[in-house]
Amino acid sequence: xxxxxxxxxxxxxxxxxxxxxxxxxxxxxxxxxxxxxxxxxxxxxxxxxxxxxxxxxxxxxxxxxxxxxxxxxxxxxxxxxxxxxxxxxxxxxxxxxxxxxxxxxxxxxxxxxxxxxxxxxxxxxxxxxxxxxxxxxxxxxxxxxxxxxxxxxxxxxxxxxxxxxxxxxxxxxxxxxxxxxxxxxxxxxxxxxxxxxxxxxxxxxxxxxxxxxxxxxxxxxxxxxxxxxxxxxxxxxxxxxxxxxxxxxxxxxxxxxxxxxxxxxxxxxxxxxxxxxxxxxxxxxxxxxxxxxxxxxxxxxxxxxxxxxxxxxxxxxxxxxxxxxxxxxxxxxxxxxxxxxxxxxxxxxxxxxxxxxxxxxxxxxxxxxxxxxxxxxxxxxxxxxxxxxxxxxxxxxxxxxxxxxxxxxxxxxxxxxxxxxxxxxxxxxxxxxxxxxxxxxxxxxxxxxxxxxxxxxxxxxxxxxxxxxxxxxxxxxxxxxxxxxxxxxxxxxxxxxxxxxxxxxxxxxxxxxxxxxxxxxxxxxxxxxxxxxxxxxxxxxxxxxxxxxxxxxxxxxxxxxxxxxxxxxxxxxxxxxxxxxxxxxxxxxxxxxxxxxxxxxxxxxxxxxxxxxxxxxxxxxxxxxxxxxxxxxxxxxxxxxxxxxxxxxxxxxxxxxxxxxxxxxxxxxxxxxxxxxxxxxxxxxxxxxxxxxxxxxxxxxxxxxxxxxxxxxxxxxxxxxxxxxxxxxxxxxxxxxxxxxxxxxxxxxxxxxxxxxxxxxxxxxxxxxxxxxxxxxxxxxxxxxxxxxxxxxxxxxxxxxxxxxxxxxxxxxxxxxxxxxxxxxxxxxxxxxx
Amino acid sequence: xxxxxxxxxxxxxxxxxxxxxxxxxxxxxxxxxxxxxxxxxxxxxxxxxxxxxxxxxxxxxxxxxxxxxxxxxxxxxxxxxxxxxxxxxxxxxxxxxxxx
Numbered sequence: 001x002x003x004x005x006x007x008x009x010x011x012x013x014x015x016x017x018x019x020x021x022x023x024x025x026x027x028x029x030x031x032x033x034x035x036x037x038x039x040x041x042x043x044x045x046x047x048x049x050x051x052x053x054x055x056x057x058x059x060x061x062x063x064x065x066x067x068x069x070x071x072x073x074x075x076x077x078x079x080x081x082x083x084x085x086x087x088x089x090x091x092x093x094x095x096x097x098x099x100x101x102x103x104x105x106x107x108x109x110x111x112x113x114x115x116x117x118x119x120x121x122x123x124x125x126x127x128x129x130x131x132x133x134x135x136x137x138x139x140x141x142x143x144x145x146x147x148x149x150x151x152x153x154x155x156x157x158x159x160x161x162x163x164x165x166x167x168x169x170x171x172x173x174x175x176x177x178x179x180x181x182x183x184x185x186x187x188x189x190x191x192x193x194x195x196x197x198x199x200x201x202x203x204x205x206x207x208x209x210x211x212x213x214x215x216x217x218x219x220x221x222x223x224x225x226x227x228x229x230x231x232x233x234x235x236x237x238x239x240x241x242x243x244x245x246x247x248x249x250x251x252x253x254x255x256x257x258x259x260x261x262x263x264x265x266x267x268x269x270x271x272x273x274x275x276x277x278x279x280x281x282x283x284x285x286x287x288x289x290x291x292x293x294x295x296x297x298x299x300x301x302x303x304x305x306x307x308x309x310x311x312x313x314x315x316x317x318x319x320x321x322x323x324x325x326x327x328x329x330x331x332x333x334x335x336x337x338x339x340x341x342x343x344x345x346x347x348x349x350x351x352x353x354x355x356x357x358x359x360x361x362x363x364x365x366x367x368x369x370x371x372x373x374x375x376x377x378x379x380x381x382x383x384x385x386x387x388x389x390x391x392x393x394x395x396x397x398x399x400x401x402x403x404x405x406x407x408x409x410x411x412x413x414x415x416x417x418x419x420x421x422x423x424x425x426x427x428x429x430x431x432x433x434x435x436x437x438x439x440x441x442x443x444x445x446x447x448x449x450x451x452x453x454x455x456x457x458x459x460x461x462x463x464x465x466x467x468x469x470x471x472x473x474x475x476x477x478x479x480x481x482x483x484x485x486x487x488x489x490x491x492x493x494x495x496x497x498x499x500x501x502x503x504x505x506x507x508x509x510x511x512x513x514x515x516x517x518x519x520x521x522x523x524x525x526x527x528x529x530x531x532x533x534x535x536x537x538x539x540x541x542x543x544x545x546x547x548x549x550x551x552x553x554x555x556x557x558x559x560x561x562x563x564x565x566x567x568x569x570x571x572x573x574x575x576x577x578x579x580x581x582x583x584x585x586x587x588x589x590x591x592x593x594x595x596x597x598x599x600x601x602x603x604x605x606x607x608x609x610x611x612x613x614x615x616x617x618x619x620x621x622x623x624x625x626x627x628x629x630x631x632x633x634x635x636x637x638x639x640x641x642x643x644x645x646x647x648x649x650x651x652x653x654x655x656x657x658x659x660x661x662x663x664x665x666x667x668x669x670x671x672x673x674x675x676x677x678x679x680x681x682x683x684x685x686x687x688x689x690x691x692x693x694x695x696x697x698x699x700x701x702x703x704x705x706x707x708x709x710x711x712x713x714x715x716x717x718x719x720x721x722x723x724x725x726x727x728x729x730x731x732x733x734x735x736x737x738x739x740x741x742x743x744x745x746x747x748x749x750x751x752x753x754x755x756x757x758x759x760x761x762x763x764x765x766x767x768x769x770x771x772x773x774x775x776x777x778x779x780x781x782x783x784x785x786x787x788x789x790x791x792x793x794x795x796x797x798x799x800x801x802x803x804x805x806x807x808x809x810x811x812x813x814x815x816x817x818x819x820x821x822x823x824x825x826x827x828x829x830x831x832x833x834x
Numbered sequence: 835x836x837x838x839x840x841x842x843x844x845x846x847x848x849x850x851x852x853x854x855x856x857x858x859x860x861x862x863x864x865x866x867x868x869x870x871x872x873x874x875x876x877x878x879x880x881x882x883x884x885x886x887x888x889x890x891x892x893x894x895x896x897x898x899x900x901x902x903x904x905x906x907x908x909x910x911x912x913x914x915x916x917x918x919x920x921x922x923x924x925x926x927x928x929x930x931x932x933x934x
Contacts (some may be wrong), residue, residue, distance in 0.1 A: 469913075525849075525867060536868060536891035538903070561849025561867070563896045565887040573898055577884050596847070814847050821853035821860060821876070821886070822845070824836055 003031040004091050006323070007092045007119050009082045009267060010127030011036025013045060014296025014312050016064050016410050018125055023072060029324055032074045033119045035094050037103030038150055039079040041066045047791025051154050052182025080117055081109050082128075085271035087289060091118045104131035104149060106266065123323060124280055126268060126287065126294040130261035130307070135170070135195075137257075138230030144239040144254040148179045149261075157256060157321035161186040164253035168192075170229055171259030172199040174341065179258040180221055181344045191222040191250060193242070193550035195259075198225055200343070208374050215346055215372045215391070224250070232564035261307060263298040278305050283331040285319040295319050302334050310490055311335035313504050323705055338400040340393060346372065349396035351403045353378055353386030361385065364413045368392075375417055382408050384416075395419070397430070397483050404491075429480040430487035438480050440725070441473020448482050457483060459493030475760070476725035501759055503546055504528075504537025509758060514553060522552050524562035541565075543759035546645055549681050550754050554802035560813060569818060570804045571628055572643035574621065579628060581620040582642035583635055584678060586692070587670035588654040588698075589618030594637060601634045615649035615687060616698075617642070623670070625820050629812065632805035639679065639805040645760075646681045647688070647750070650674040651699065655709070657693030664709025666692035669739050673707075674745055677750060680797050681805075683757040686750060701729050705749065705762040707742050710735070719749050719775070728764045734780050747778050748787060751794035840930040843871075851895065853886035856934060861921055862886035863930060864895060864906060872906035873921035873932060880916065 006022070008015050011034050019032060042064040050056040069076040080094040081103065090170050092119045103106035134140060140424035140799070144164075146157050163168060165188060166201050169180045172194025176478040180190045192199075198209025199216070213223045232255055242250045261767045263278040274280040274288035276427045278300030279625040285293050285301075305313055305409045314335060321330030338351035355378070356363050362379040373391035376398070384403040395417050402409065402416075409416060429438065434447045452458045452467040464481055465472045471481050484491045501509040505527070512531075521527045524544045527600060530538050543561040560568045571579035583598065598618055602610050617640055623631060632639075641648055650673045653659065655666030669688040689700040691708045700706030702723035708716045714735050721730030734745055752775075767775065777783040779790075812818055840854060843865065846852040851864040853876045860876035862885045874895070875885050883899030890896070893906050903912040909920040922933040 076890045177865075536866070536895050537896045538889050538891040541889050541891070559849065561847065562888070564889060568887075573887065575881070575899070816845065816847055816850075816852065819852075821855050824838065824840060824854050826857060 002543060003029065004122040005120055006030035006032050006123045006125065007032045007121040008032065008127060009085075009092065010034075010129055010296070010298075011038065011042050011061070011076065011078065012129045012296070012307040013042065013309065014126060014129065014316060015125070015127035016042035017294050017313060018316040018319050019072075019400055020064075021076065021316050022324055025320055025326045026324040027072075027606075028317075030123070032072070033077070033092075033121075034069070034074055035077045035080050035082050035092070035119075037079070037097050037108065038080040038152070039097075040151065041068065041076070041078070041273075043151060045149075048148070048151070048154055049178035049182040051151065052148075052158060052179065052772075053185040059683035060156070061151075068785075073120075077117060082267050083109070083116075083540070084267060084268065085121075085124055085273075085292065087110070087271060087292075089120075090122070090291075091120050092124060093118050094546070102147070102150075102153075104264065122291065123743065124292045125319065126288055126292065126298060127321070128267055128279075128294045128298045130263045130265040130297040132257065133260040133262045135229070135259055137170075137232060139234060140257075142232060142234050142239065143237055144234075145232060147658070148175065148255070148256050148258040154182075157183070157254075159188065160254055161188055164188050166191070166252045167254045167256065167515040168250060168252040170255060170257045172196070172223065173202060173226065173258075173260060174200060174343065176258040176763060177216070177343050179256050183256070184219075184221065188253075189222075190220075191224065192216070192253065193227050193229060193250075194223070194225045195228045196225065198350075199223065203339075203341070203348065203354070204388055204390070205354045205376065208354075208376065208390050210373060211369065211374045211390060212343070212346065212348075215571050216344055219344060221344075237739045261297065263300070265298060265303060268294070268298075276300050283318075283333060284322045285315055285321070285332055293319050293323060293676060301332065304334060306335065306337075308337065308339050310339070311337070313490065338403050340396055340400070347389075347396075348391075349387070349389040349400065351387050351400055352384070352387060355386075357385075361576075362413075364416065366417055377416060379409060379413070397486055401486065406611045429483040438484070439468075439470035439473060439501050442469040444468045444470035446484065449481060450488055453485055453488045459489050459491075460495035460498060461485075461492070461495075462495045462498045474725035475762075475765075501547065502537070502540035504535070504540035505531050505544075507531070509547075509756070512547070513755070516548065516551060522548065522555055523557035524548065524559050526557070532544050546681050546683065546759065550797065558813075566643035569625060569628055570639055570643060570808065571623065571625075574796050578622045578624060580637075580642070581623050581624075581628070581631055582617050582640040583637035584640040584674070585617045586674045587650055589652070589667055589671065590618075597637070601631055604634065605631055613642070614637045615642070616651045617649060625818050628818055629809040632809040635779045635805075637805075638827055641679045644679075644681070645684050646679050647674075647677045647686045649687055649689075651687075651689040651703075653690075653692050653697040655690075659692055661695060662692035663711055664690075664692050664713070664715060665739075666690040666698065666707075666709060669707060669715070669742060670698075672739055672743060673746055676798055677747060677794075679801050680750065680754075680794070682750065682754045683759050684762045686753075686763065688746075699723060702727065703730065705746050706730055707746070712736060715739075717742060717745055717749075720763045720772070722762065724765055726762075730764075731775075733772065735776060744791060745779065747794040747798070748790045749775070751790040751797075752779060755790075755793075836903060836934050838932045838934055843925050843928050843930055845930070849890065851886040851888065851890060853881070854918055854932070856932065859934075860884075861932065862888075862895070863923055863932070864890050866890055866892050866903040866906075868892035871923045871925050871930065873878055873923035874904065874906060878902055878904075879911070879918060910912070 044061045081097050085712035097108045132149045165181050168191045169176050170193045172192050176270045180192050183190050198206050199212050228245040229815040233241040264274045268275050270280040279294045279298050281294050281299050281301050296312050318330045318332040321327035341348045364377040366375040376388045378386040383406050436446045441488045448468050452464050458464045458467050471478045499508045501512045512545040519530050542564045545562040565573050607620045611619045613619045650670040652666045652670035656662040686704045688705045689698040689703045691698045691700040700708050702721040706718040716735050718730030719733045722728040846865040847849045849867045851862045854861050862876040864872045878897040880902045883897040887898045888895040895905050904918050
C-alpha cells in the first residue's frame, strides 16, 4: 500500500506534537513532510525566558532534535516558509526565509524563484502558530528594538543587553513579565510598561494585579501601568528614551516588546480557507477544506483562540484520532482554561473568570498582603466559575480539577482554600523536590514516578503502581501520585482495571458478587472456571477467597491454596519465616489464669519474644509453623485474628469500672462488640475501640470503628478513623443511647463495608469515598431500605463464626498444613543410580 | 545430572508448594491446579521470603513477604533484575523426581 502524503506546515510545539500523536496511532499510514520557518528542530517555546536568564542552554529546550525526524522518516524542511497551499493541484509551495529576516515576519521570504519547494499532499495540517503583536510605535524596528518569540530573538537580546544599562519591556502580561525576568539576570535595570490599568489582566483582577505589581517592584523591577508608548527616541543609532502618550518619558538603552500574540493565518488566507481571527476549525479540527486540518495557536474554534499547551495537546489528540481514522467519533469541544504559572518566581493559578458576572455570584476572598497572598474564587450555582490563587497555590491542583470537572462544592467554602476532612490533602506533590520519596513503603522517589509518567506513558494509579510499585504498599501516598499524574500528564487516565475487585476478572465488585450469586460459585477454582475461562490468576486468589467467604459464610468451600499463608495457618508470618501468635483478649481485659497459661506456653516452646501489642493484647513471636497447633491447644484461648483481613481488636479504657472520669461502661461494650463480631472477614482489617469518655484514652476517634461515651448516657459512633500511615479522625455516624443500638449500628456499618469496599480498601478511604452524609442516609435514615437486610446478613456471619485455632488444632485441615521444610536425605547410591 | 526422588506427589497439597532441602539447597516445588510441577529456589531474591509459602497460579508464584512475583517456568521476576534459579522436576508414577 502506498502511504498517503501528509504535509505539516509549522514545526513548533503544536506541529511536532500532532505528528507524535499520529505516529503513536498509525506509524505507517503517512509519509510525513514538515515545514518549519525556523532553522531548527522543535523546541519548547515556554522555556525561552529560562534561556534568556541563562538557566537553560538553547540545546536544553529542544523537544525533538533533528535525529528524531530521521528516526521517524520525516522529511523536515527547516528554514522554509510556506507561501500557500495550491488546493487545485494539491501541492504545498514554500520558499526559504531570507537571511536575517524574522521567521514570523509577513514578508520574510524573497520573491519566488528557483529555490521554491513544492510538496504534493493528500492531507495537510496547519500548525503555523502565532507571531508577536507589535503595537503601533514610532521608531519601532530601529537597532535595539526586539520582539521576544524565538531562540534567535533570545540570542540577539542577550547579545545587545551586554552593552546596555537600562531596558524597557513593553507588555505587562505573562510574556512581558517572563521577558523582564529573563533580562534581570543580565545586570540591567528593567522597567515593565503596561498599557492597561494592572498587570496580567488576562489572569488577574485589579487587586491581584496591584499585589503582583508591588511584589515585583520589591524585586527591583519598575512597573508603569496605564502607560501607552507612542515613540522610541534614538540618537546616533542608539535608543535613548521612550515617549509616552501622557508626554512623560523614560530613559532606556533597549526595548523588548512582548505584548501578546496574533495567530498567523496568511497561508490559510492565501489558500482561500475560511478564517476569522484565526483559522476556523470544526470539532474534528478540520478547516473549511476536508483534507486540511489545523492545530494550535493559529486555530479559532467555537470563537475561541488558545495559547496554552493543555488545550492544544487536546486538539492534537483529536486531530490525530480523526486524520488516522482511529477514532472517527473523537471531538474537540473546547477547553476550560485553568493554568498554573510561575511569574518571576511568584506562583499563580488562574482559571476561568476573574470577576463576578451575575448578582448572585458568590465571591470568596482571602488576603494576606504581607506574604503576597491573594486568593479569590467565583462560585456560580455551587460550581467554580473562576479563581485566582496568587502567592500560595497549595489548593491549586484540587481546585483546577473541581473547575474542569464542574464538581459541586463543599458547603464550607473555607475548605476550598484550606482543605477539610473530606477533601484530598492539599500538600502539593508537584512542588516537592525531585529526590523526595513519595512512596515510603517501596522507597519510590518523585523522579521515578515522573519518569514513569513521562517516559513510560503511565496515566493512571494502576499503571504507575505496576511500573514503580509506588502506591502498592499501605496506599497512603496514592493522593500524591494522582497529583503527580495531573501535574505531568494533565489528567488522570481512566483505567477500568482499577475498579475491578481483583485484577484477573474484569468485573467490578457489585458485578462480581452478582455473577457469583447467579452462578452459585462457592469456591475460588469454581470462580476461575466460570468467570475467567478457567485461567487462574495468582494475584486474584486471595481477594476472591475473602469475598466468597463473606458472601457464603459456612457454605463457602474452602481451598487453602487460594489463601495467603497467614490464612492457611492462622498466624502472621514474620521476616525470618517464623510466625506470631496473638490470642484474643476481649476488650483488652485478661485474667490471672490466662496470663499463667500464656506464660507457661511461652516457656514450654521457648518463645523468643513476648510483646504487648498496640491492640491491648499479647503477642508471642518467633513461633515455628510446626508448633502452631500445639500452642493453640495449650493456650485454650481463641484466635485473635491478628493475621487476617477481618475484625481484629476492640480496645477499651477502664471506663466506669475504675476511672474517675468514665461516663460509659467501655469495657463491657468493647467486649460485647468483640464477642459479636470477632473474626468476621472483610475487605481489609477492622480495628475498633470503645472509650468511656471523650478523653479518648483507647483512641476510639482514630479507629475503623470507635464508640465514645458522652455525658447524658449516650454513645457516639465514629467510622473511618485511622492512625496508621494515614491519620484520620473518624466521622460521626450516629449518637445512640444503648449498647444494643451500638452493636446494631456497628454491625450494620461493617456489613455495608464488607459488601461495598474494594479489596484492601480500609474504612478511612471507604468512608471518604462514599461520604459520611450518604452513609448516614443509607445506614441511619434507611434511604435504600437495606438496613434490615444488612442486620440479618451480619448476624448470619456472626453466627457462622468458628474459632479456627480450636478447630484446626484438633485436626489439621490437610496433613501438610503445619509442616516446615523437609530435609531430603540423598543417599550417594541413589544419586549414582539415578 | 542426578535424579532425586523427593517422595509422593501427595506431599504437596494441590495448588500449593512445599520446601525441600536437598544438599543444603532450599528448593520450593509447586503443584499448580492446572497441572505440571515446577521447582525454583525457595528464597526470594528481594528479602529472602520463603516462596514455597506463596500463592501460585498455573505458572507464577507470589512471594508472601512483599508480593514480588516470579515466573515458574523461566524464573524471571516481575521486578527489574530479579530472577530465581529454576530446577528441572517431573512426576513419575506418583513420585516427585528432581534433577540436580
